[in-house]
Amino acid sequence: MSxxxxxxxxxxxxxxxxxxxxxxxxRVQLKDTIGRYLAExxxxxxxxxxxxxxxxxxxxxxxxxTLEANxxxxxxxxxxxxxxxxxxxxxxxxxxxxxxIMTGAQVPIGADAILALELSETLEKEGEVWVRLNRPIPxxxxxxxxxxxxxxxxxxxxxxxxxxAGEMAMLAMFGYHEVQVYKQPIVGIFVTGTELLPVxxxxxxxxxxxxxxxxxxxxxxxxxGIPQFYGLLPDDxxxxxxxxxxxxxxxxxxxxxxxxSVGDFDYVQDIxxxxxxDTLFNKIAMRPGSVTTVATLGDxxxxxxxxxPAACFVGFELFARPVxxxxxxxxxxxxxxxxxxxxxxxKKPNPFTRFTRAKAELQGSQVVVSSIGVDKSGIASALVxxxxxxxxxxxxxxxxxxxxxxxxxxxxxxxxxxxx
Amino acid sequence: MSxxxxxxxxxxxxxxxxxxxxxxxxRVQLKDTIGRYLAExxxxxxxxxxxxxxxxxxxxxxxxxTLEANxxxxxxxxxxxxxxxxxxxxxxxxxxxxxxIMTGAQVPIGADAILALELSETLEKEGEVWVRLNRPIPxxxxxxxxxxxxxxxxxxxxxxxxxxAGEMAMLAMFGYHEVQVYKQPIVGIFVTGTELLPVxxxxxxxxxxxxxxxxxxxxxxxxxGIPQFYGLLPDDxxxxxxxxxxxxxxxxxxxxxxxxSVGDFDYVQDIxxxxxxDTLFNKIAMRPGSVTTVATLGDxxxxxxxxxPAACFVGFELFARPVxxxxxxxxxxxxxxxxxxxxxxxKKPNPFTRFTRAKAELQGSQVVVSSIGVDKSGIASALVxxxxxxxxxxxxxxxxxxxxxxxxxxxxxxxxxxxx
Numbered sequence: 001m002s003x004x005x006x007x008x009x010x011x012x013x014x015x016x017x018x019x020x021x022x023x024x025x026x027r028v029q030l031k032d033t034i035g036r037y038l039a040e041x042x043x044x045x046x047x048x049x050x051x052x053x054x055x056x057x058x059x060x061x062x063x064x065x066t067l068e069a070n071x072x073x074x075x076x077x078x079x080x081x082x083x084x085x086x087x088x089x090x091x092x093x094x095x096x097x098x099x100x101i102m103t104g105a106q107v108p109i110g111a112d113a114i115l116a117l118e119l120s121e122t123l124e125k126e127g128e129v130w131v132r133l134n135r136p137i138p139x140x141x142x143x144x145x146x147x148x149x150x151x152x153x154x155x156x157x158x159x160x161x162x163x164x165a166g167e168m169a170m171l172a173m174f175g176y177h178e179v180q181v182y183k184q185p186i187v188g189i190f191v192t193g194t195e196l197l198p199v200x201x202x203x204x205x206x207x208x209x210x211x212x213x214x215x216x217x218x219x220x221x222x223x224x225g226i227p228q229f230y231g232l233l234p235d236d237x238x239x240x241x242x243x244x245x246x247x248x249x250x251x252x253x254x255x256x257x258x259x260x261s262v263g264d265f266d267y268v269q270d271i272x273x274x275x276x277x278d279t280l281f282n283k284i285a286m287r288p289g290s291v292t293t294v295a296t297l298g299d300x301x302x303x304x305x306x307x308x309p310a311a312c313f314v315g316f317e318l319f320a321r322p323v324x325x326x327x328x329x330x331x332x333x334x335x336x337x338x339x340x341x342x343x344x345x346x347k348k349p350n351p352f353t354r355f356t357r358a359k360a361e362l363q364g365s366q367v368v369v370s371s372i373g374v375d376k377s378g379i380a381s382a383l384v385x386x387x388x389x390x391x392x393x394x395x396x397x398x399x400x401x402x403x404x405x406x407x408x409x410x411x412x413x414x415x416x417x418x419x420x
Numbered sequence: 421m422s423x424x425x426x427x428x429x430x431x432x433x434x435x436x437x438x439x440x441x442x443x444x445x446x447r448v449q450l451k452d453t454i455g456r457y458l459a460e461x462x463x464x465x466x467x468x469x470x471x472x473x474x475x476x477x478x479x480x481x482x483x484x485x486t487l488e489a490n491x492x493x494x495x496x497x498x499x500x501x502x503x504x505x506x507x508x509x510x511x512x513x514x515x516x517x518x519x520x521i522m523t524g525a526q527v528p529i530g531a532d533a534i535l536a537l538e539l540s541e542t543l544e545k546e547g548e549v550w551v552r553l554n555r556p557i558p559x560x561x562x563x564x565x566x567x568x569x570x571x572x573x574x575x576x577x578x579x580x581x582x583x584x585a586g587e588m589a590m591l592a593m594f595g596y597h598e599v600q601v602y603k604q605p606i607v608g609i610f611v612t613g614t615e616l617l618p619v620x621x622x623x624x625x626x627x628x629x630x631x632x633x634x635x636x637x638x639x640x641x642x643x644x645g646i647p648q649f650y651g652l653l654p655d656d657x658x659x660x661x662x663x664x665x666x667x668x669x670x671x672x673x674x675x676x677x678x679x680x681s682v683g684d685f686d687y688v689q690d691i692x693x694x695x696x697x698d699t700l701f702n703k704i705a706m707r708p709g710s711v712t713t714v715a716t717l718g719d720x721x722x723x724x725x726x727x728x729p730a731a732c733f734v735g736f737e738l739f740a741r742p743v744x745x746x747x748x749x750x751x752x753x754x755x756x757x758x759x760x761x762x763x764x765x766x767k768k769p770n771p772f773t774r775f776t777r778a779k780a781e782l783q784g785s786q787v788v789v790s791s792i793g794v795d796k797s798g799i800a801s802a803l804v805x806x807x808x809x810x811x812x813x814x815x816x817x818x819x820x821x822x823x824x825x826x827x828x829x830x831x832x833x834x835x836x837x838x839x840x
Contacts, residue, residue: 030619031649034638046623048801084614088626104615104727106626150801157804164831165638166803169729172631177620194504195524199450200597203466206508206526211592218454218585229451307524309589338782362758365787365824381468381570383586384577404785 004283006290009353015280016319019296020326023252024183030171033163035224036181037329042156042167045174047147052107056142059098059120059131060111063139074134098131107143114142160331182329185225188251189213190244192233192258193307212257212312219316225324241271248300252327255320258307268293268304277302285394287354289315313383314355340369340407342399349396357386360407369407386410424703426710429773435700436739439716440746443672444603450591453583455644456601457749462576462587465594467567471526476562479518479540479551480531483559491554499549518551527563534562580751602749605645608671609633610664612653613678613727632677632732639736642831645744661691668720672747675740678727688713688724697722705814707774709735733803734775760789760827762819769816777806780827789827806830
């Protein structure tokens with residue numbers, strides 16, 4: 001049994017970040033890149049608009065012609081052509097001429113304003129069509145100028161950004177039919193514990209069903225990784241060692257849950273030692289999740305998380321998440337943090353920094369947070385309610401209602417939350 | 421060409437919500453339910469803990485035995501058995517006896533407290549093992565009582581909730597190896613516009629590449645739907661009608677982009693009419709996206725969104741999203757809203773309610789919002805930067821820095837945002 005020295009949370013996070021590295025990249029069809037991370041910048045291959053574009057349905061005209069127009073003295077312009085979006089005018093618009101134009105079409109040479117269809121009247125005279133208007137139309141009206149939105153060569157998004165709706169639109173607009181993206185981390189999962197039953201099993205005295213592997217698969221997928229569940233580790237050191245050693249060849253990262261404590265039957269420490277892996281830490285001054293172990297073996301990582309679901313959840317989010325997201329090319333690997341006002345006092349002093357499941361919500365424009373349920377690491381059900389972790393600093397000071405504390409926002413946008 | 425009467429945004433949203441219905445449900449293997457919506461409540465089939473559980477590695481003891489223990493007068497308890505998690509004690513713990521126990525194991529009959537391993541010393545005397553301690557251990561120490569976390573029959577999550585990490589853990593814990601979930605909405609997409617090029621094409625005068633279908637696929641997937649892209653609609657009314665009519669047989673919802681304006685070549689209105697669909701509205705008093713059309717044909721819906729990417733994005737999020745999420749069983753179909761303080765004044769008056777792309781961030785515990793880029797619907801690049809829509813009410817009043825306005829949070833947790 002190894003001796004364990006707890007280190008502070010920020011120190012543990014620094015050790016993890018220091019060793020984290022971006023993974024490899026690959027070329028992927030645009031439609032398959034949703035949720036992936038850019039391994040190249042999105043660069044504009046043309047300006048937007050890439051021509052002076054009509055922003056309205058109406059007529060392309062010369063503004064000078066309309067200077068004197070008013071209700072008493074309407075002016076008339078001769079219709080010389082009709083163009084649709086995607087078509088290009090063949091004629092220049094001359095003095096007192098107009099070209100019918102659709103939203104999105106290129107403004108013809110000679111024209112410098114668009115007269116909205118609603119402000120005009122068309123009439124036929126001697127086989128010709130005329131457009132009548134009764135007010136001046138200033139130069140530039142309803143025209144989006146070339147390059148007004150995006151200049152050629154502009155960078156729309158930098159590598160490392162996750163691709164969602166906006167990035168997809170930009171990638172398509174600028175012709176990225178294939179995109180260089182970061183590979184998705186492959187993350188193996190083992191659960192340990194002779195008390196564990198499969199989810200299909202009837203409950204038995206002294207046993208609980210395995211829930212951590214399902215929870216972790218969901219957490220891994222949420223950040224773009226590929227989970228591989230390898231099942232329950234056997235209660236036999238040599239067999240256990242061989243299985244972990246084999247699995248490490250097939251994955252980028254390996255997570256075990258349970259077997260991380262100091263009990264007689266906990267041997268994650270021994271396996272890490274036998275593998276010759278480099279332990280970054282094996283105890284953290286925090287609750288829950290104090291017995292989290294993180295070790296590296298070359299480029300591979302082993303995360304020994306607690307078997308307790310709440311501690312397993314927090315250990316993953318604080319220490320595995322930044323490593324996996326850095327592999328994915330992300331420049332902002334952590335969950336977002338902010339301050340929040342406490343909706344209630346916290347009386348119970350505790351020497352350790354605690355990460356309690358909490359519910360954060362916006363009251364007006366102000367973030368307010370309440371911790372959920374009893375403050376014990378066993379309260380697994382709080383995972384369903386929580387959309388944040390409340391960071392309660394260690395110490396004996398009572399925290400008052402309305403005080404500002406730090407919170408960590410979880411990846412949730414679900415029902416029951418006004419926000420996030 | 422039909423006459424269009426703009427209706428206020430809240431009225432448009434009410435019309436959509438009023439007609440929205442939950443879709444069908446299906447039975448799915450637990451591991452495949454990530455991101456799906458519960459069509460049944462999660463009910464606890466057993467209490468948690470479902471036995472008095474040791475929360476620590478150590479010894480199960482009787483607290484009464486330790487009342488007198490102190491540093492000068494340590495007491496000794498006789499070790500009668502060792503149990504691991506998942507094993508059940510065979511012996512009752514009697515007076516001055518102790519049973520070795522692991523975290524997670526069932527506390528043996530007779531014991532009412534756990535003595536932490538760290539606080540004890542073991543010694544051998546005449547072939548027997550004794551546990552020595554030098555302080556009183558109060559009743560209940562390190563024991564999680566049966567039902568303390570969850571009582572049998574408790575509802576952990578109600579139907580309609582999206583399944584993420586916490587729900588997965590609960591589903592597994594309570595033996596849901598299969599789960600009744602809502603079906604995913606199948607959403608067809610057509611783009612219209614003779615100006616559109618495929619993403620592989622070189623840019624040409626007067627043309628732009630199709631980006632809306634990629635953006636919409638991403639938006640649909642983000643909320644759990646299944647997008648089906650049917651390509652570019654032909655520039656021929658009859659052909660166009662036939663394609664839409666055919667597609668409607670294969671999908672739950674159909675989205676078209678472009679062809680929604682009042683131009684000569686815009687015929688979404690006519691197709692809706694020919695289909696005999698019921699138009700909920702075809703113009704909204706808002707910018708961008710004023711020419712959004714929504715129509716229903718039995719249980720099927722047709723969303724005629726603007727061809728402009730920014731308007732298309734907003735139209736989808738405001739009007740299609742709640743319909744799709746309601747189909748998915750969600751009870752909270754809209755994007756989350758909150759207030760935010762303006763980081764700058766907004767001078768330009770506008771008669772219409774505007775939804776401008778914005779960046780919201782938490783400064784301390786306070787939400788602050790800035791609108792992004794120029795305020796024109798053509799500014800597609802703002803989609804990349806935005807994590808919120810700022811709702812600028814119609815009217816002529818200048819909005820001051822620091823004023824509280826409503827914002828709508830977008831589904832983004834990405835780089836560059838401190839938050840969300």
